[in-house]
Amino acid sequence: MSAPAARQSARPPAPVVVVLVEPAGPLNVGGVARLCANFAIAELRLVAPRCDHLGEEALRMAVHGGGLLQRARLFPDLAAALADCRRVVASCGQVARDSLPLHSPADALGWLLAATALPAGEAPPPSALVFGREDRGLSTDELLQAGRVLRIATGEAYASLNLAQAAAICLHELHQAQLRQACPDEPGPGAPLPAPSAVAAATPQARDSPADPLGDPAPRAAVEAMLQDAEELLLAVGFLYPHTAHARMAKLRGLLQRGQIRDGEVALVRGMVRQLRWAAQRRSP
Known part of the structure; x- marks a missing residue:
């Protein structure tokens, strides 16, 4: 062979x-x-x-x-x-x-x-x-x-x-x-x-033969961790409010479901969230 x-x-x-x-x-x-x-x-x-x-x-x-x-x-x-x-x-x-x-x-x-x-x-x-x-x-x-x-x-x-x-x-x-x-x-x-x-x-x-040319979606554990990071940051900077966070994050989940986010994209978003959190904390009183 x-x-x-x-x-x-x-x-x-x-x-x-x-x-x-x-x-x-x-x-x-x-x-x-x-x-x-x-x-x-x-x-x-x-x-x-x-x-x-x-x-x-x-x-x-x-x-x-x-x-x-x-x-x-x-x-x-x-x-x-x-x-x-x-x-x-x-x-x-x-x-x-x-x-x-x-x-x-x-x-x-x-x-x-x-x-x-x-x-x-x-x-x-x-x-x-x-x-x-x-x-x-x-x-x-x-x-x-x-x-x-x-x-x-x-x-x-x-x-x-x-x-x-x-x-x-x-x-x-x-x-x-x-x-x-x-x-x-x-x-x-x-x-x-x-x-x-x-x-x-x-x-x-x-x-x-039926493989997706764009690759498989990211593992669910990685997507959930990314969403948790994003929600915590958005609450901290005031983009989300506790009483509306669930509904707004559901819209984000729907967007990700349609887009089928991949490994590299998860890493990109998590990197952005970490940098934004660092920047927000650095400028905090």
């Missing part, structure tokens, strides 16, 4: 993790774990679950996904669950949500898979697919932590889907996209898709 081919073959696709925010139904949690096993999702993350995810109901519903459920990682909030992720897609069940742009599952999940190829030997960071609470979904603040927000098209009379049903639709769409990406020369619509093993056997060129 030539050196370039060896370098390419060391570029595995970015793993996708499923994140459930405050799930309340053990049957739903078990059902999603089973779906993760069905569609080869290796990791399930739970944010402050409101049920016993290792109880009898959840494990019985998980069936062969029981091991994945037992290995599920728990987090206190969504920001912590997404800290190591660069590409995040969140599911939204409402028709409109404070002017956030909504995408179809195909568009949003295609973007989720478009991770940039990494140098040989470097493990890719995970991408995340996030689902909200059964009763009220994700808050606007939580949706603003995602790079894309998807909505499953339903009838207008009753748009709400069960959590496990929504996960089934999205994971099926994600798996179809992975198979098409792995075997781009397969016959078109109506023909049977390749076996799941074809994903692992795909050529590096096929896996790398």
